[in-house]
Amino acid sequence: MPHVGGIALQTLQEALVGVGLLTSDQWAVALESQKNLGLPLEQILIQKGFLQEEALLKALARKLKTTFVSLVKYRLDPEIVKLLPVSLARKYRAIPLFKIENRITVATSNPMNLMALDDIQDALKADIDPIYALDRDIELAIREHYRVADLMEEATSGEIEILGSVEAAVVEETPIERLEREASNQKIVSTVNNLLSRAYADSASDIHLEPTREKVRVRLRIDGVLEELPSLSKTMHLSLISRIKIMGGMDIAERRLPQDGRVRVRVSEKEVDLRIATYPTLFGEAAAIRLLSKEQLRTLEELGFLETDLKIFKSLIVKPHGIFLVTGPTGSGKTTTLYASLMQINSGDRHILSIEDPIENEIPGVSQQQVHLKAGLTFASSLRAMLREDPDVILVGEIRDAETAEIAVRAAMTGHLVFSSLHTNTAIGAIARLIDLGVEPFLISSSLIGVVAQRLIRKICPQCKSECEVGPSQLQQLGLEVGGIQAYRGIGCKECRQTGYRGRMGLFEIVQVNDEVRVLINNRLPEVRIREKVAALGHHPILADGIEKIKQGATTLDEVLRVTAET
Numbered sequence: 001m002p003h004v005g006g007i008a009l010q011t012l013q014e015a016l017v018g019v020g021l022l023t024s025d026q027w028a029v030a031l032e033s034q035k036n037l038g039l040p041l042e043q044i045l046i047q048k049g050f051l052q053e054e055a056l057l058k059a060l061a062r063k064l065k066t067t068f069v070s071l072v073k074y075r076l077d078p079e080i081v082k083l084l085p086v087s088l089a090r091k092y093r094a095i096p097l098f099k100i101e102n103r104i105t106v107a108t109s110n111p112m113n114l115m116a117l118d119d120i121q122d123a124l125k126a127d128i129d130p131i132y133a134l135d136r137d138i139e140l141a142i143r144e145h146y147r148v149a150d151l152m153e154e155a156t157s158g159e160i161e162i163l164g165s166v167e168a169a170v171v172e173e174t175p176i177e178r179l180e181r182e183a184s185n186q187k188i189v190s191t192v193n194n195l196l197s198r199a200y201a202d203s204a205s206d207i208h209l210e211p212t213r214e215k216v217r218v219r220l221r222i223d224g225v226l227e228e229l230p231s232l233s234k235t236m237h238l239s240l241i242s243r244i245k246i247m248g249g250m251d252i253a254e255r256r257l258p259q260d261g262r263v264r265v266r267v268s269e270k271e272v273d274l275r276i277a278t279y280p281t282l283f284g285e286a287a288a289i290r291l292l293s294k295e296q297l298r299t300l301e302e303l304g305f306l307e308t309d310l311k312i313f314k315s316l317i318v319k320p321h322g323i324f325l326v327t328g329p330t331g332s333g334k335t336t337t338l339y340a341s342l343m344q345i346n347s348g349d350r351h352i353l354s355i356e357d358p359i360e361n362e363i364p365g366v367s368q369q370q371v372h373l374k375a376g377l378t379f380a381s382s383l384r385a386m387l388r389e390d391p392d393v394i395l396v397g398e399i400r401d402a403e404t405a406e407i408a409v410r411a412a413m414t415g416h417l418v419f420s421s422l423h424t425n426t427a428i429g430a431i432a433r434l435i436d437l438g439v440e441p442f443l444i445s446s447s448l449i450g451v452v453a454q455r456l457i458r459k460i461c462p463q464c465k466s467e468c469e470v471g472p473s474q475l476q477q478l479g480l481e482v483g484g485i486q487a488y489r490g491i492g493c494k495e496c497r498q499t500g501y502r503g504r505m506g507l508f509e510i511v512q513v514n515d516e517v518r519v520l521i522n523n524r525l526p527e528v529r530i531r532e533k534v535a536a537l538g539h540h541p542i543l544a545d546g547i548e549k550i551k552q553g554a555t556t557l558d559e560v561l562r563v564t565a566e567t
Contacts, residue, residue, distance in 0.1 A: 016051070021059055026050045043491070047466055061132050066111050069097070071137035076145055080104070086146040088123050092116040093138050094130075095145070102126050107133035107141075139494045144230070188239045191232070192247075196274075198229075199291060200267045202497070206291070209244075211237050211284040223458045223504050224331065227497070241278060241285045248276035255285055262358070270295070275358065292360050300340045303333075304505030306548060312510050313452065317341045317419075322449035323412035325399075327424040333456045333506055334421040335360055338395060341419060342366055345393065354395035355382040371397075379404040387411055396420040402438040409439055412447040426541075427453040427511040428531050431521055445518040455507045455542060455563040457555045460488055461496035465553065474557050478547055488553045505554065507563065509542045 016022040022030075022045070033044045045051045061068040080096045083104070089095055094108040094116065104126045110116070111130040121128045195218070199207050204220040211217070215231035232240070245252045248261020258279040265272055275290040305313060316324055324341075326334045339361060342352060346365045354363075357371035357379070369382055379396055380403040386394055387407075398421050399405045412418045424433050430451045434444050468489045475485065490500025511517075511534050520530050546560035 016045075016056070016059055021055065022050055043464070057132075057134075066130060066132050068132050069107055071095075071107060071133050071141050076141060078145065081145045083124055084120065085123060086142070088120060089142050089146060092120060093135055093142075094120055095133075095138055095141050096124065097131075099126070103129055105129045105131060107131055107138060109133060109135035109138050136492075136494055136498070140498050143497065185239065188236065188243050191236065192240065192243050196265065196267055196272075196289075196291075199289075200270070200272060200293075203503075204291065207287075207289040209240065209287045209289075211281060211286060213283055216240065222497075223499075223501055224456055225458070225499075237284055241287055244276060244287050244289065245278060248274070250276070250278065256280055273361075275360075294361060296336070297343070297361055297363075298336055298340050300344050303337060303340060304549070304554075305508060306545065309508055309510055309545070312512060313508075314344065316450040316510075316512065317345055317417075319417060319449050321412060321415045321417055323408060323418040323420065323447045324449055325420055325422055325430050325451045327422045327427060327430050327451060327453045328455060329423060329425070331456070332454055333504075334454065335397070337452065337454060337506070338397075338419050338421060339363060342393070342395060350392040351390060352393040352395070353386045353389060353391045354397070355379055355386065356395070356397035366395075380407055383407045383411065387414075387416070391416060393417045393419070398422070399434075399437070405434055405437040405439050406443075409434070409443045409447045413443070425453070426527075426531075427451040427509050428527050428534065429453075431530065432527050435524075441521050441524050445513075445521040448513045448521075450513055451511045453509045453511075453542060456504045457507055457546070457549070457559045457563050458499075458501035459503045459505050459555055460553065461490040461493060461500055461502040463495040463502075464490045464493035464500065466491055470557055474561070477561055478543070478557065480547070485547070485551060485557075486553075487550055487557050489556050489558075500556075501559070505549070507542045507545045507549070507560070509540065509545065511539055512537075 017024060017027050026045075026048075030041060030044050030048065030050065033048070045056060057068045074097070076095070077098060080099055084094070084096050084106075092108065092113065093110065094106050097105045097107055099105075104124050106117075106120060106124075106128045108116070108120075108130050109132070111132050117128065117130055195207060198204075199220050202220060202222055204222045205224075206221040208219040208221070208226070209216055209232075210219070211234065213234075215234050216237050217231055218229040219226045220229065221227075242252045245259070245261065247263050247265070249263065250259045250261040258277065261276040261278075263274050263276070265274060270293060273292040275292060277288045278285050279288075280286075300310060300313065326337050328334050335356075342354070342363055346352060346363070348365075352366045354366055354368045355371065356368060359368050359370050362368065369377075371377055371379060371382070379398070379400065383394070383396060383404060384407060394408075394411060394416055396404065396408050396418065399408060408418050408420055422430050422433050424430050428451070430453075431444060431448070434448075435441060465488055468487050470485060470487045478485070490496060490502075492498035492500050496502040513521075514537070516537070517530065517533060520533055543560070543564045546555070546564055549555050550557055550560055
């Protein structure tokens with residue numbers, strides 16, 4: 001029999017249509033919408049205004065001869081939760097809530113499943129009182145409250161295979177040998193492996209392990225926002241950090257200084273590069289792990305450009321020479337855009353070289369080099385050497401100092417196409433930044449062909465997307481009139497971990513440097529005057545790009561305001 005959110009479809013129909021809460025026509029419309037949209041039937045009934053959520057839940061509880069509990073704000077007892085194995089919790093969509101004497105109250109999305117209740121009762125070794133809870137709430141509770149258990153279970157599938165050839169530094173001391181032995185313990189190895197698997201499955205870009213006085217805090221950066229996992233025991237801290245260091249070929253004896261490491265592993269049959277950084281804190285060493293995979297490479301079409309902006313962008317990156325800059329704060333996707341640009345123009349008749357710190361992904365057909373400061377290989381020294389290798393296109397990962405800026409600009413003036421990035425908030429701000437670094441305005445005006453400023457915004461989850469109202473104050477922040485925009489949001493589902501967002505895209509502002517703009521740069525006019533000129537030429541700022549993407553239903557108003565607040 002078909003089920004909806006853990007409840008048999010017939011049971012749901014009897015609970016609603018059978019008692020007159022819904023008409024047969026409304027039920028038929030909801031079923032058809034459910035087929036087309038793929039959303040939970042209960043959600044569709046509420047969205048269409050056929051039922052209030054409270055009335056729906058009370059009706060279901062009455063039909064199931066039980067009571068309803070909302071787990072959204074319910075504080076679960078970890079000691080009671082762990083009495084039920086995670087395998088049964090997931091299998092039967094159930095989670096223990098509290099215990100009184102020898103009876104345990106269990107929330108389940110289908111309290112009529114007698115076989116499931118028997119299995120749960122046997123596992124708990126106590127009598128149970130089943131009560132009804134929404135399937136999505138139980139799924140979220142299981143993900144959150146069993147996360148530590150998941151990490152500490154032995155890996156049963158998708159073991160992490162280290163592909164890089166790395167070894168820890170050998171130190172002939174008994175305490176170090178003990179650390180190596182503890183780091184090889186199956187429990188520690190499985191915890192690290194499962195943490196990596198969890199991060200990869202959730203499309204996390206980074207893992208943070210941060211020791212406190214009593215525990216090890218664990219967080220994942222997903223779609224640019226840190227999400228906290230349940231903490232790990234402080235007794236595991238040294239062994240966990242040692243295991244991570246061994247994987248990254250780092251010195252497990254050195255705890256006083258920051259260290260960097262890198263290793264390639266196989267996670268869920270996919271190759272993933274891990275960039276590892278450890279650093280000392282008040283309560284011991286912390287670790288940050290960045291996950292990099294070939295799947296993160298994007299084409300220009302996948303970045304989120306509006307159609308008109310994409311045409312302008314493509315016209316700039318095929319220029320025969322000049323310098324093209326991508327600007328934005330840390331974590332705004334500059335490297336992704338630069339990589340996409342190289343892939344767009346990469347062909348057999350171009351010699352493309354890059355110098356990066358670090359190399360985040362391999363690009364077929366591009367000769368990539370990594371900065372090595374200890375060996376004296378800086379952006380500037382590498383760039384000088386590259387100019388002797390007859391390049392057509394050069395990627396300089398970032399312009400950080402006056403020497404690199406000067407060489408990059410002069411390379412652009414001598415017939416090379418140079419791509420690079422700068423840390424500025426606006427596209428026009430890149431001009432002032434180059435001048436601050438000591439580059440003469442006449443050199444900038446002669447070499448600069450275009451600047452893109454960008455931010456990353458989260459996209460609305462397509463599975464739970466719905467229309468929403470926009471308040472007057474928010475419209476005022478966007479500079480829009482009341483009723484001037486239709487907005488959307490994600491209401492939260494298991495696909496997006498109840499966040500309402502899944503995946504990211506870019507917000508962009510593109511400035512083409514034409515003859516009129518060059519005159520202003522050469523005359524050292526202030527940023528505000530140059531901004532007025534490019535606005536008159538049809539340039540639109542990042543906020544305008546965000547407003548257009550709100551109208552398209554790609555993101556939310558709150559998200560656009562969040563990432564454009566400082567521009």
